[in-house]
Amino acid sequence: MFQQAPCIICLKPADRVKDVYLHISIKKSEGTWNMLDQTQNEDRNSSTTQLMLTFFKSVSNSPLFIFGVIAVVLSITVPNFLSVRNIVNLLTQSSTIGLMALGMTFVLILGGLDLSIPANMAFSGILGALYMRDIGSPVIAALIMVAVGTAVGCINGFAVAKLKMIPFIVTLSMQAILIGSSIWITKNDSVYNLPDAFGDTILFRMGIVPLPVLVLFVITIITHIVLKLSFFGRWIYYVGINKNAAGVSGIPAETVTFFGYLLSGFFSGLAAIIVTARLNSASASMGSENIVLDIVSSAVVGGVSIYGGVGTALGAVIGVIFITVITNTMNLLHVPYYLTLVIKGLVIISVVGFDSLRSIRRS
Amino acid sequence: MKKCVLSAVAVLIAAAGVVFAAGQQESAGEAVTEDGLREVTVGLSWNVKDDTLIVAWEDYMVEHSKEYGRENGLDINWIINVADRDPSRQNANIEDMIVQDVDLIITRAEDGATIGSAVRAAKDAGIPIITFDRESKTVKPTAHVGGDGYGMSYEGAKQFAEYLKSIGVQGKVIELHGDMKDQNAIDFHNGWAKAEEEFGQWETIVTIPTEWKPEKYESGLTNALQSYPEANAIYIQSDFAMDAVRAALEKAGKWKKQGEPGKLHIYSNVASTAALPAIQQGYIDVTGVWDAYFHAVKAVEVMVSILNGEEMDGAMFKVPGRVVTPETVDSMEKLYSKDYLNY
Structure with missing residues (x-):
């Protein structure tokens, strides 16, 4: 049954890939359950049991539930975790990584990788900040950040989609170019003395909720809908599962790949606006290579497969919050920094390992 | 539909837990030890910790604060975190300290410009902040301690x-x-x-x-x-x-x-x-x-003075070096x- 799945997808491009897998998975499990049922005890085949089975199956596929459980445990055990200030702090910290993870989600679902996201964010932020400091308008500066981020995404997309270059090499090289350019432009110094209006606007609070959190919320919903309900979104999944088959089915795989990287750059530009506002400055060090690990691991923790074809925007953002919660909790529990790294690494390896097993099982 | 219902159940369970836990949370108040010392918590935010100089600074500070704090009526606890050379991470770490209602923050900045927003956040929250070794280029801290x-x-x-x-x-x-x-x-x-x-x-x-x-x-x-x-x-x-x-x-x-x-x-x-x-x-x-030893000692002295109510208003303390x-x-x-x- 599993081996037939790619054929079903190719023949029926209107189907939603994940739903196909989910459907197959439940059918298979139900069959196994029914066999056990017949050989052991017929009474257990009651509707209550079936309901519980379905419940636990769904639970295991629901990051929201797992996150809810973790939230309950942490709120009971970790002092200050539940305070409004910490929740707002946590969501604010998640907003920039969240935006970058959304960009990475497009690329990962396509079966690619974008290592240049943090460097792109830093570079875009620096150019916008320089404009703001030396010339003026924060609005134009914000547009510059988004435009530069998107332009870098276009270059990556062109190299990967049209020139058929390997994403790892393209984006790693782009990362080096952007970090080098950032240091060169700024002479390794920070760009500061930015207009107050910029930070005040971007970090404006609606009640207790900072604007970056709202932005992340809205963009996550839009991205989720685009991925799940639009033709473009479906094409991304199809290209991620089997690029050649997608091409044969009439999907413009090159164009879809190009736009995937473009969107990744676009989200880097958006993240640059928020990070620059939060730090009230911009520098090459904003594009720390460690951020790539946070972005990829967040997306993977949230159910985005590094093998392509699987994942959701909502899952990726929940993954971001989960990774931020780990760091935040470790800080609140006063866990030494190096132990935090170990714990974080173990969690990420576990999730990636699980993803790998899931992929093996699926194939 | 079924998934939506299950998600709603999950959210409800989480919300119930949150409400329960909220009832368990204690409001932070000023605590006093059996010896009559005022318990205070100091946050120490390092930009990096890959050099013995930084390890020495930290050890000397923590060690000296026990005795010196006691002499000045304080029982000093430390919360220490490291930003791994990432200025955004350092600011987030300091925000985490603010959430924990620490009584004072000491920070060695990765970047003298970006630390300004963390300094401002701490001051806005009413928490004194001392920059250590590296000065803030943008926002004046409560005090600065470093070498001359x-x-x-x-x-x-x-x-x-x-x-x-x-x-x-x-x-x-x-x-x-x-x-x-x-x-x-x-x-x-x-x-x-x-x-x-x-x-x-x-x-x-x-x-x-x-x-x-x-x-x-x-x-x-x-x-x-x-x-x-x-x-x-x-x-x-x-x-x-x-x-x-x-x-x-x-x-x-x-x-x-x-x-x-x-x-x-x-x-x-x-x-x-x-x-x-x-x-x-x-x-x-x-x-x-x-x-390093005298830098740490000076930082503790300034810290204790601030914790005991002394106004600093961005005072600079430069510790002279010796020649060997x-x-x-x-x-x-x-x-x-x-x-x-x-x-």
């Missing part, structure tokens, strides 16, 4: 001038500069330049920016030794990368002790664990000491590199 890079460098260079004079050498110096944007590096340079101008015992023939990266110490010095064969002395702004300097000098056949022919005369700052053996054995002639030579190094006390030589 200019004074230390000048005093050390003065003694180096006397040493060169005593052996009849007119110096032609290669300067290994740190990060050109780091205020400490600038102070080190200015102190050295002032002594050069005042005593006229040497001429700095080339300045090499190293960005505090050991590989640049090595490659920069190697190139300079080839380009400037007339050089007979080196000024090392921070000797934490002494192994890299040694590698370059060994390649050039110029790694010599005092008294050996062809020796390059060396002045360095810091007296780090990497440089201590070279000082003891006479490879380095004069060193200005970046006194191969003759005085073994008898010098409170030298952090001795305490952490085999750390």
Whole structure:
């Protein structure tokens, strides 16, 4: 049954890939359950049991539930975790990584990788900040950040989609170019003395909720809908599962790949606006290579497969919050920094390992 | 539909847990120990912790705060985090400290500009914040504590001038500069330049920016030794990368002790664990000491004063350094590199 799945997808491009897998998975499990049922005890085949089975199956596929459980445990055990200030702090910290993870989600679902996201964010932020400091308008500066981020995404997309270059090499090289350019432009110094209006606007609070959190919320919903309900979104999944088959089915795989990287750059530009506002400055060090690990691991923790074809925007953002919660909790529990790294690494390896097993099982 | 219902159930369970837990949370209040000491919590935010100097700073601060805090009616607890050279991470770490309602924050900034927003956030939350070692370029903290890079460098260079004079050498110096944007590096340079101008015992023939990266110490010095064969002395702004300097000098056949022919005369700052053996054995002639112990002691004193209500309003505390030579190094006390030589 599993081996037939790619054929079903190719023949029926209107189907939603994940739903196909989910459907197959439940059918298979139900069959196994029914066999056990017949050989052991017929009474257990009651509707209550079936309901519980379905419940636990769904639970295991629901990051929201797992996150809810973790939230309950942490709120009971970790002092200050539940305070409004910490929740707002946590969501604010998640907003920039969240935006970058959304960009990475497009690329990962396509079966690619974008290592240049943090460097792109830093570079875009620096150019916008320089404009703001030396010339003026924060609005134009914000547009510059988004435009530069998107332009870098276009270059990556062109190299990967049209020139058929390997994403790892393209984006790693782009990362080096952007970090080098950032240091060169700024002479390794920070760009500061930015207009107050910029930070005040971007970090404006609606009640207790900072604007970056709202932005992340809205963009996550839009991205989720685009991925799940639009033709473009479906094409991304199809290209991620089997690029050649997608091409044969009439999907413009090159164009879809190009736009995937473009969107990744676009989200880097958006993240640059928020990070620059939060730090009230911009520098090459904003594009720390460690951020790539946070972005990829967040997306993977949230159910985005590094093998392509699987994942959701909502899952990726929940993954971001989960990774931020780990760091935040470790800080609140006063866990030494190096132990935090170990714990974080173990969690990420576990999730990636699980993803790998899931992929093996699926194939 | 079923999934939506299950998700809703999940959210409800989470919400119930949250409400339950909210009832369990205690409001933070001022606590007093059995000895009548006021319990306070201090957050210490490092930009990085990959050097014994930082480990020494932390250990000296925590150790000194026990006794000094007790003498001043305080029982001091520490929350320590590290940002791994990421300014965004450092600001987030400080925000986490603010959430925990610490009584005071001490931070060594990764970036003097970006730390400003964290300083502002702490002050907005009513939490005093001390910048340590590296100053904030944008927002004035409650106080700053650091070494007097200019004074230390000048005093050390003065003694180096006397040493060169005593052996009849007119110096032609290669300067290994740190990060050109780091205020400490600038102070080190200015102190050295002032002594050069005042005593006229040497001429700095080339300045090499190293960005505090050991590989640049090595490659920069190697190139300079080839380009400037007339050089007979080196000024090392921070000797934490002494192994890299040694590698370059060994390649050039110029790694010599005092008294050996062809020796390059060396002045360095810091007296780090990497440089201590070279000082003891006479490879380095004069060193200005970046006194980790006294920096930490001053930070604790300032911290306790603030915690006991003293207003600081951005006061700057610059701790003067000492000067050490191969003759005085073994008898010098409170030298952090001795305490952490085999750390």
